[in-house]
Amino acid sequence: MTPMKEDYLKIIFELGGAGAKVSNKQIAISLNIAAGSVTEMVSKMAEEGYVIHEPYAGISLTEEGRRLAVMLVRNHRLWETFLVNRLGYTLPEIDEEAEKLEHVTSPKLANALDDALGRPKRCPHGGIIPDRDGNYDEDSHLVLNDVEDGETVVVERFIDNHDLLTYLGDIKLDIGDKLTVRKHDPFEGPVLVENLTDKQNLTIGYKAAHYIFVR
Template identity: 80%
Template sequence: MTPMKEDYLKIIFELGGASEKVSNKQIAISLNIAAGSVTEMINKMVEEGLVNHEPYAGISLTDSGRKRAVTLVRKHRLWETFLVEKLNFALPDLDVEAERLEHETSEKLANAMDDALGHPKRCPHGGTIPDRNGNFASESHLILNEVKDGETVTVARFIDNHDLLTYLGDIKLDIGDKLKVNKHDPFEGPVLVTNLTDKQDLTIGYKAAHYIFVE
């Protein structure tokens, strides 16, 4: 399987495609790829039995696609956790290293890391880590951009993206922070929020708001 298809499997899983349908637009924004390219790749993955695609409804993982995605996500997030806890890596630097390492990681090594780390349930950016039997805790798939004005939410996790994590570090947005959504600017403008934890007003870009999951 090509690295690009693996990236698609992982992002569909991260967006909630193991249990519900995700849109072409969500995948395109998350991978920073044109919608037409996403459609082309999804059609190939449908032919290979990795995803289901219902027009106007969305995309979800098949049993085969889900199994492959869980394996990839588990190895990737175990490495991220190891890099932070044992080697003191910064959050924005994790994805590239974990991406390289996951492809060379056997199940035996993944299980050994899991044991050494004490069976972590979440990776450093909040994503669930499947166990060795493929089971994983539920997680929120509500993105910040979908929260209505006036509502208060808690930051649950971030998409694993170097530029995003660097940006969130700069504005000091952390997992567990409570946010009050004040306003969505029109025409794909930013989301204006108040970080109630740090007592700071923040302006979060349209794309970044698609990468932040809240509950």
């Protein structure tokens, strides 16, 4: 399996495709690629038995796709946790390193890493870490961009993206912050929120608002 297909499996899982359907648009925004490229890759992965693609309904993982996605996500997030907790990496630095390490991690190594870290439940950017049997608690799959004006939510996790994590560090948005959405600007404009935790008003870009999961 190519690294690109593995990225698709991981992002479909992260968007909720293990138990529900996600759209081409969600995948395209999350991977920052053209929607046409998503359609082409998803068709290939459907032929190979990793995803189910129902036109106009969405994309979900098959049992085999889910199994592989869980393994990849577990390896990736364990390494992210190790890099931050043991080696002092910052959040924007961890994705590239964890991306390399996840592909050379055997189940035995992943379990040893898990034990050494105290069996963490979540990675540094809030993502759930599946256990060694592939079990995990379901994350929220509601993104900030889809929250209605006037609603108050709590930041649960971020998509693992270097530019996003750098951006969020700059605006000081953290896991656990409570936000009230004040306004969505039209034509794919930014989302204006009030961070009730830090008592700050923030303007969050359209794409970034698709990378922030809230509950």
